Amino acid sequence: MSDIAIRVENLSKSYRIGRNAEKAERYTALRDVISRNARNLLRTTRDVLSGQAIVQGDEVEEFWALKGVNFEVRQGEVLGVIGRNGSGKSTLLKILSRITEPTMGRVELNGRVASLLEVGTGFHPELSGRENIYLNGAILGMARREVDRQFDEIVAFAGVEKFLDTPVKRYSSGMYVRLAFAVAAHLEQEILIVDEVLAVGDAQFQQKCLGAMGRVARQGRAVILVSHNLPVVQAFCERCLLLDAGRLSHDGHSPGAIAAYANTQAKRSYLQRLPKSDGGPTITRLEIRHLKIRDVTEILVAVTVLSNISLIGALELKVSDAVGTPIGIASVGLLNPSALYCFHPGMEVIVCTLTLPRLARGLYSLMAQITLPLVRIVDATDESLVFDADPEPRENATRVLEASWGCGPLEIPLKIERSLDYIPS
């Protein structure tokens, strides 16, 4: 008796893309098929007559959405899957939940699978909350008596007692989502597959969902969680897979996988933007000119601002860590309205130094914005610069703090002021 819940071996899935690929056409008209077949026949005949090898559909291109993926998930384990858009996460989930078949490879699932690729799959707007609970339960593979048994809990979890007999089309979107997740949270399948569903609901409800999923794992069931929300993955999954262009590029402890994911971000020291059409001040260029990492981190930043008008406002520079959690903000004018910055018509380059405490080793990002403090944002760079903090150990240390340890971005100095009297036992 093994404790492996999911075993994936050499899993691959290819889609045929290109003008001739039948599979890639979502909407095929018979006319197109006939004319295409006629064309293909013509080409094949020509090939045969000229003595060449027949190439089937030379406009067909194979696209591997998933290629040679191997991993195992133990029972009671929560596995995170991260990766950029199009890296194959959804394809993997679709294969595991048996919506599509793999092209190659093999999956062993030890137990029933419940997949939540979308919240509220199959909810019917005309039916009442009560009816939808049964409908959704059946779609997700719950037997009627399972739903019966947990009905009150589901309703309490969703907090929709008063609206049970109202058609769900009259629900607020929050109630709708809560009801949908409540059903899902009470599934009893041995394997739970969740795709990005935590992106919905308010913070309190998200916390509740995470709690419910933690309970699922403690019951000894396996959970696979796909998310772009890195802090959630970090907090929730011990182990994490990183997919990159259909291949498994990292399999291990979550902090390591997240660090590897962050590393795939392009490091760049400057970005350029086009001026805005309304003529207000625009940050046309943001550049890190120099980076010094010692006991403190000093960043020399140049902000180029182009403006057609005069404006008195604030310049703000925000620093975030690799998963996007803000670390802090530096500004002229935000905290002191009597010292705002005056942007003049024309172009100017503002060079400034940011002094941060000693940062843990890892990637950080920097973005800039011009605001009327507490009123509105005049201009903000939508993208950010990415820089790498790679400090040397302090004089009295041999290691540096790694961002991947999940202790936060700051290496805080510690000095023992005095030691209490030592009493030997």
Add this chain to the structure above:
Amino acid sequence: MSSSNILIIEPGLAEKHYWRDLWRYRELFYVLAWRDVAVRYKQTVIGVLWALLQPVLTMAVFVVVFGKLAKLPTEGDAPYPLLVYAGMLPWQFFATALSGASGSLIGNANLISKVYFPRLIVPTSAVVVAFVDFLISFVILLVLMAWYHFLPSIRILLLPGFVVLAFLASLGPGLWLTALNVKYRDFRYIIPFVVQFGLYLSPVGFSSSIIPEKWRFCYSLNPMVGVIDGFRWVILGGESRIYLPGFALSCGVVVLFLWVGVYQFRKMEKSFADLL
């Protein structure tokens, strides 16, 4: 967790546990059918009366056109409206099932691309929904019988058998057209046409006994001919006779369609999620 619970996913392996899954998901089958029935007449003024109105009005038109104007003969001494209605019942079932099933997969596209279950459930439950309408319109037949003081013979006891035949006759083409409709949306336009055309090609407004004897066998290639004849044979009783070779042929066509339907559906099913 027992080791018998282990499920293996490999290319082409879906076949093995398909029929077992179908059984396992039977509850979903009821629930989907129930959902469609529950939703069908929501937010309509006369609600379920629609299921009665359509066949009754069509019957009235057919009685006037075929019975009164064309003066076609009835079977035995059965009143003409009864003859038409006995044919109208299975035809209406077939037509509703066909259009319901063919649109069912596209209508449930969000389900298909997000959750696994044997896809056969979706069009089959659409046929069941049509069957519910059939049962409702059956009430009219009883009313008509009472109105004409028509007493059915003992053959009426065979009716359930013919209802099953009508069910299978609708399911086969239904499945096939459903699968085709996912791939080639042309069928969305073909199906209403087939249904409209078939109403006149099948012996709905007239008795199939008016078909010349030499053509009757060929005429029975239309599976609905056998089904409708069968319905009339058990409902009208008395003089109504069944043309056995034709009936056997129709049954054969029903079975053939059913096989083709299931086979084609199973073949295309794997790519549904990619096609929708």
